[in-house]
Amino acid sequence: MIHTHKFETIVVGAGGAGLMAALYASQGSDTAVLTKLYPTRSHTGTAQGGIGAALGNLEEDRAEWHTFDTIKGSDYLADQDAVDIMCQEAVEVIYELEHMGLPFDRTPEGKIAQRPFGGHTSNFGEKPVRRACHAADRTGHMILQTLYQQCIAHNVRFFDEFHVLDLLLSDDGQATGVVAYEIDSGDLHVFHGKALIFATGGFGRMWEITSNAHSLTGDGPAIALHKGIPLEDMEFFQFHPTGIYKMGILITEGVRGEGGILRNRDGERFMERYAPNLKDLASRDVVSRAIYLEVRDNKGIDGGRYVHLDATHLGRQVVETKLADSAEFCKTYLGIDPAVEPMPVQPTAHYAMGGIPTNVDGEVQRNAHGDVVPGFYAAGEVACVSVHGANRLGTNSLVDLVVFGKRAGKAAAAYAQQNDWAELPAETWEPTQAMLQKMMEHDGQYNVADLRAEMQSLMMDNVGVFRTEEGIQSALTRVRELQECAQDITVMDKGKRFNTDILEAIELQNLLDLAEVTAASALARQESRGAHSREDHKDRDDENWLTHTYATKVDGKVSLEYAPVSITIHHPKERTY
Amino acid sequence: MRIQMRIRRFNPETDSKPWWGEYWVDVEGSDRVLDALHQVKWYQDGTLTLRRSCAHGICGSDAMVINGRNALACKVLMQDVGDVCQVEPLRTMPLIKDLVVDMEPFFAKYRAVLPYLINDQLPASGERYQSQEARERYDDTTKCILCAACTTSCPSFWANEDYIGPAAIVQAHRFIFDDRDTAADLRLRVLNDVDGVWRCRTVFNCVQACPREIDVTRAIGEVKLALINGLDD
Numbered sequence: 001m002i003h004t005h006k007f008e009t010i011v012v013g014a015g016g017a018g019l020m021a022a023l024y025a026s027q028g029s030d031t032a033v034l035t036k037l038y039p040t041r042s043h044t045g046t047a048q049g050g051i052g053a054a055l056g057n058l059e060e061d062r063a064e065w066h067t068f069d070t071i072k073g074s075d076y077l078a079d080q081d082a083v084d085i086m087c088q089e090a091v092e093v094i095y096e097l098e099h100m101g102l103p104f105d106r107t108p109e110g111k112i113a114q115r116p117f118g119g120h121t122s123n124f125g126e127k128p129v130r131r132a133c134h135a136a137d138r139t140g141h142m143i144l145q146t147l148y149q150q151c152i153a154h155n156v157r158f159f160d161e162f163h164v165l166d167l168l169l170s171d172d173g174q175a176t177g178v179v180a181y182e183i184d185s186g187d188l189h190v191f192h193g194k195a196l197i198f199a200t201g202g203f204g205r206m207w208e209i210t211s212n213a214h215s216l217t218g219d220g221p222a223i224a225l226h227k228g229i230p231l232e233d234m235e236f237f238q239f240h241p242t243g244i245y246k247m248g249i250l251i252t253e254g255v256r257g258e259g260g261i262l263r264n265r266d267g268e269r270f271m272e273r274y275a276p277n278l279k280d281l282a283s284r285d286v287v288s289r290a291i292y293l294e295v296r297d298n299k300g301i302d303g304g305r306y307v308h309l310d311a312t313h314l315g316r317q318v319v320e321t322k323l324a325d326s327a328e329f330c331k332t333y334l335g336i337d338p339a340v341e342p343m344p345v346q347p348t349a350h351y352a353m354g355g356i357p358t359n360v361d362g363e364v365q366r367n368a369h370g371d372v373v374p375g376f377y378a379a380g381e382v383a384c385v386s387v388h389g390a391n392r393l394g395t396n397s398l399v400d401l402v403v404f405g406k407r408a409g410k411a412a413a414a415y416a417q418q419n420d421w422a423e424l425p426a427e428t429w430e431p432t433q434a435m436l437q438k439m440m441e442h443d444g445q446y447n448v449a450d451l452r453a454e455m456q457s458l459m460m461d462n463v464g465v466f467r468t469e470e471g472i473q474s475a476l477t478r479v480r481e482l483q484e485c486a487q488d489i490t491v492m493d494k495g496k497r498f499n500t501d502i503l504e505a506i507e508l509q510n511l512l513d514l515a516e517v518t519a520a521s522a523l524a525r526q527e528s529r530g531a532h533s534r535e536d537h538k539d540r541d542d543e544n545w546l547t548h549t550y551a552t553k554v555d556g557k558v559s560l561e562y563a564p565v566s567i568t569i570h571h572p573k574e575r576t577y
Numbered sequence: 578m579r580i581q582m583r584i585r586r587f588n589p590e591t592d593s594k595p596w597w598g599e600y601w602v603d604v605e606g607s608d609r610v611l612d613a614l615h616q617v618k619w620y621q622d623g624t625l626t627l628r629r630s631c632a633h634g635i636c637g638s639d640a641m642v643i644n645g646r647n648a649l650a651c652k653v654l655m656q657d658v659g660d661v662c663q664v665e666p667l668r669t670m671p672l673i674k675d676l677v678v679d680m681e682p683f684f685a686k687y688r689a690v691l692p693y694l695i696n697d698q699l700p701a702s703g704e705r706y707q708s709q710e711a712r713e714r715y716d717d718t719t720k721c722i723l724c725a726a727c728t729t730s731c732p733s734f735w736a737n738e739d740y741i742g743p744a745a746i747v748q749a750h751r752f753i754f755d756d757r758d759t760a761a762d763l764r765l766r767v768l769n770d771v772d773g774v775w776r777c778r779t780v781f782n783c784v785q786a787c788p789r790e791i792d793v794t795r796a797i798g799e800v801k802l803a804l805i806n807g808l809d810d
Contacts, residue, residue, distance in 0.1 A: 038680065040723050041628075041636040055704075098704040101694025101757065103712060103719050110706035135719070141635065142719065149693035184673060213631040251632045328790075329633060332652055333607065449619035492623025494589045498674040501623040 002190045003182075007032040007157070008416035009409075010178060010193035012164050012220060013148070015042035016398065017380025017405035018139070018199030019147035021362075024409030025197065026156050029416040032191065033156060034180055036163040036215065036503075039148050043201055043213045044401065045518030047140025048325060049254035050132025051097075052120060052395035053090035056360070057111040063087045065122055066131065070396060073119045073283050074353075074389025075530035075540065076312065076572035077233070077548070077565055082360050082385045090399045093406065094133055095288045102146040104135050105322075115256045115322075119283040119393040119415070119577070121390040128294035132395045137252045137325045143398060160359055162189065163503055166432045167196070167223045174422040175376035178465050179432045183503070188429045194419055195375050195412035198224065198356060198364075199405065202381040204237075206511050206518070207349035208453075208460035211243055211250040220382045222510035224356050225517065229366055229373065230550040230561070232249040232384040233354035234514070235522035235532045238392055239465050243348025245306040247333060248349070251326045251343055253394040256280040258318055260311040263342065264299035272306075275577035282577035285391040285531045288347040292465050301344060307345060315339070347465055353392055353531065354521075357550065362408025368550040368563040375415060375422065379408040386548060389565075390530020439502055444488035447550035448505050451482050451489070455508075455515055458482075463519050468535050476519040483512045517551045525549065542572050578653060579603055585665040586675055588624065595672070598622070598805055606656030610643055613655055613662065627676040627704040634788055637724030641676050647726040647786035658777055661758060667729040669738060683725045686741050690749035690767055695760035711756045712714075718751040719795050720789040727783035727793050733776045740776040741768065743793045750796040761808055765800070774800050 011018050011359040025031045035042070054061040062544040071078055098104060098112060105113035114130040128309035135142040150156075159180070166179040168190075175196040180189045200220030204212025221231055241262070242251040256262070261279050264270045274290040275282035282290075295305050311319055319327050319339040330336045330343050355378070357365040362377040379400040387400055458478055462471035468490035486509050493501035527541035528534045547562040582602055583738040587595040602616045609631055618625040628638040632651045638651040644658055655662070670678035699705075721744065726732055728742035735807040749768055768774040774797060783793035 037630055037636075037638070038684075038723075041630050041638050043631065045722070046631050046633070046635045095702075095704050101696075101752075101755070103715070103755070106709050106712050108709065110708050112704050135717075138635075138720070141722070145719075151695040152688055153691075153695075215630045215637060247633075282666055325635075332634065333654070359770075371777070448619070449615075493626075493762075495588060495624065497589050498626050498677055500626055501618075504684055 001187045003187060004192065005032065005189060006192045007187050009194060009195045009197065009412045010034065010191050010201060011197045012122050012178060012381070013038035013199035013201060013380070014158070015045035015199060015201055016143050016147060017379060017401035018197070019151055019410065020402050020405030021148055021197045021199055021409035022156050023147065023154060024406050025413045026154055028413030029195070031156060032159060034159045034162040034164055034178070034191070034404060036161065036183070038160050038415055039158065040144060042144055043216055045144040046213070046250065047143070047398055048137040048250065048252035049257060050115060050117060050134035050139050050395045051094065051143070052117065052131045052393070052397035053094040053133055054131060054397065055094060055112060055114060057107055057114050059122070061122060061129055061131055063091060065124060065129070066090065066120070068124045070387065070393055071570050072125065072575055073391055073393040073498070075391055075575055076546065077386065077389030077529060079386050079566035080568045080570065081566050083092060083387050085360050086399055086403050089403045093402045097143065097146060097402065100146050100150050102142050103133065106132055115254065116254050116281060117394045118256065118281045118287070119278070120395070128278065132254070132257065132341055134254065136321070137254050137323050140398060143402070164219065164223065165506065167227050168424055168428055169227055170422040171425060174374040176422045176424050180261045183498055186499055188433060190428045192421070192424055194421055195377065197362065197377040197379060197408050197412050198382055199378070199380045200382045202347045202352040203511060203514050204456065206459050206515050207464065209243060209248040209346065210349040210457040211240060211248050212349065216248040217507035217511050218514045219507065219510050220378070221356055222513045225513060225553055228552060229364060230368070230552045231354060231517055232357035233386060233549050234518045234551055235525050235549060236390045237349060237518065238284055238351040238353060238531050239287050239288040239347040240284055240350035241291055241347050242309050242345040244329060244333060245344035245346050248348040249329050249333065250321065250348065251329065251345055255309060255311050255323055255326060258322055259314055260309055263308045263310050264294045265301050265303070266299065269385045270294050270299070275332070278577040282393055284394065285533070286577055288465050289533060291347055298324055300325060302501040306344045306346040309345045310342040312340060312342060351392055351397060352381055353384065353388040353390065354388070355382045358383045358385055360385060360407065361411040363411065367562040375419070377408040377412050379404045390532060415485065436502065439491055439493060439505060442488070442490070444490045446485045446489045448489055448508050451485055452508050452511070455479065455482055455512060459515055459570065463522055466533050466535055467522055470521065472519050472523045476516065476523060479512060479519060481516045483516065486512055517553070517558055521549045521551050521560065524560050546572065580607065580613065580658065581661045582617060583661055583663040584617070584625065584675070587672055589674055592640055604655045605766040606654065608655045609651050610653045610655065610658065610662060610664065611639055611650040614650060614664065626674045635722060636723035640667065640724040640726040642667060647730040649726070649788045652788050666681055669729055669735050670725070680725065682792065683728060683744070687723060687748055689741065690745050690764050691760060692748045694752060694755065694758050696757055705757055707757060710712060715751050715754040717791050718747045720791050721747045721751070722789060724788060726786040726788060730782040730786035732740055732780055732782065733778055737772070737776065739772040741773055743777070743797060746797050746800055747791060747793055750800055753800065753808070765804055768800055774804065
């Protein structure tokens with residue numbers, strides 16, 4: 001059965017960016033939010049340590065220092081005009097979140113409390129600064145809850161457990177809506193809109209060890225890619241240094257912000273050798289590489305692939321109040337009390353710097369020249385503005401999603417007010433239904449879980465923290481074979497109701513399409529910058545590679561174009577911490 | 578180790594009533610019940626249906642009844658389940674399929690307590706100030722992830738599905754005791770209803786069920802006291 005709906009603005013995804021966008025879009029247009037989960041299940045809720053803004057509540061701080069740190073952290077690949085907007089607007093948007101009721105921790109005088117975080121400094125790199133506004137170590141949970149609460153207060157219309165499967169463009173290339181699969185009934189719904197905002201989050205499930213939820217399968221960017229929209233800077237994916245060994249569950253950088261120390265098997269504070277100034281609070285790419293190098297040098301704990309994160313000297317009070325959730329993860333999953341014993345950690349796939357290219361108003365770009373897709377917006381992790389460049393600083397994901405979620409929501413509402421309904425294409429739900437039917441009826445030889453596990457280990461080993469041409473090429477070749485295999489699977493659940501079996505198969509296909517683009521972008525970039533670390537091209541090469549990658553899929557082949565980086569404030573320099 | 582999973586199954590398209598499915602899984606003691614359920618779904622029977630997302634106890638998707646007790650499948654380790662791990666959907670909620678229940682009645686109760694900060698007075702610039710003590714007053718109830726483990730463990734709720742339930746009271750508590758909020762009276766009026774806070778018989782099941790270790794019964798008690806004695810200013 002096919003259902004149709006008409007909303008001026010359609011938001012896909014209900015994490016921090018989607019909810020912030022929905023709040024603003026709904027104030028100027030009839031708005032619906034579609035999510036494949038319930039909004040409060042979104043992955044924003046797992047962000048822990050804090051949200052950065054130069055409030056200066058505990059010591060002098062300035063937005064331009066935050067801008068500098070973000071640009072330096074990005075290894076000079078971020079667009080500096082966009083970073084400047086983000087860091088300037090961060091301050092007001094934090095106050096706005098507080099006004100919405102967000103329960104920030106407080107200073108003794110009652111202001112929003114702030115703590116140090118990796119790569120955040122005062123006076124252009126001089127020393128760590130307290131900039132991360134926090135609510136214990138569940139800041140993301142508080143942001144997600146607060147924004148959802150506000151959406152309820154403002155009567156935003158939600159379609160929970162609606163999985164978007166297709167993007168509808170008009171014949172002249174405007175965004176006109178989406179096709180969604182209602183999980184409970186298995187029915188297809190066509191949503192006709194004037195403005196469309198993708199806020200579907202990341203795709204960390206491409207890798208074996210990840211902090212990301214099972215649901216982070218890159219559906220938004222994959223659907224965009226299928227419609228000829230480019231994906232920007234996909235070779236840059238952040239590995240967070242401190243995931244729980246083997247599980248990948250995140251231990252917040254706030255542990256190191258509060259004074260926690262990384263140690264190798266000798267008990268040595270090895271970050272002193274890699275980042276003499278900021279030590280354990282250097283950028284995430286720097287710390288993750290250091291851990292890999294320690295492990296390679298046989299300095300992992302017991303010769304294994306992990307090191308220790310030591311918080312035992314911080315005292316029980318700090319561990320149990322400021323780092324409560326991280327402490328609880330260790331107790332639940334490892335039986336370890338971090339106030340007494342160090343935590344076993346290894347880098348974990350965490351955050352996509354790349355994604356759907358947008359300008360600072362969230363408008364999606366359809367090519368490397370910056371031409372936009374009218375009516376199409378993206379915000380949050382799914383988008384690449386680019387404010388994170390080659391490596392994102394801790395806390396800046398939350399800043400990104402509230403600042404650019406808000407901007408995209410406002411811009412979408414204005415667009416909806418100023419424009420008429422664009423006509424839907426001749427076919428809307430038909431291709432999606434044909435695809436679903438084909439998958440249901442096909443009796444294939446492969447198992448989704450097997451293919452997914454192979455992709456994850458392939459990407460972990462070859463397109464992870466360190467990369468070589470040979471490794472990436474082998475991964476790319478195999479990913480292309482796996483894409484074929486993923487067309488030859490058997491969906492075991494043949495029912496209509498709550499068929500998560502077929503959705504997992506579609507999610508795998510999405511991940512494989514993104515894995516191909518990630519590997520192809522990484523293979524082409526013959527330099528090391530931020531999270532993209534090539535052992536066969538160890539240095540940053542500003543002369544040839546101070547560029548954004550735009551990858552499209554044309555006639556079944558990945559095609560790469562390049563666009564210049566906006567350098568408006570800080571000229572690229574060598575990056576040391 | 579090899580463990581038997583007994584899973585309550587129900588497919589609305591083919592079954593007239595629920596039945597027990599039995600499966601064997603090979604797991605490590607440190608694996609989660611969620612990992613065992615995935616092993617069944619991914620390698621034995623793809624029709625097994627459950628909700629899950631973050632897999633580490635934050636998103637609240639995978640609350641279910643494990644060996645008789647409400648818990649998140651991603652927070653119970655296989656070393657703690659014994660030789661047989663019995664898994665059922667949350668009680669009392671309308672059943673959709675296998676371990677998936679209809680959450681809408683639960684969220685309707687959540688919305689009934691006006692779960693958002695109400696205060697029209699904004700400072701001219703910057704943040705509202707709040708003392709550390711005032712912030713601490715409602716800290717415990719900010720942890721709620723709306724997983725429904727507490728409400729569906731409550732005998733008062735089993736007996737009367739109109740009872741607003743512990744989760745909604747926890748959410749109300751989070752605002753009633755936030756000194757920035759100005760609408761405690763409105764929420765207390767909702768909770769003073771015949772199906773409100775007085776249906777709580779302090780059984781403490783909710784405290785045992787809460788995966789976030791919220792002292793739920795205490796929060797409910799504080800709301801009851803506020804109804805009797807009024808709120809301290």
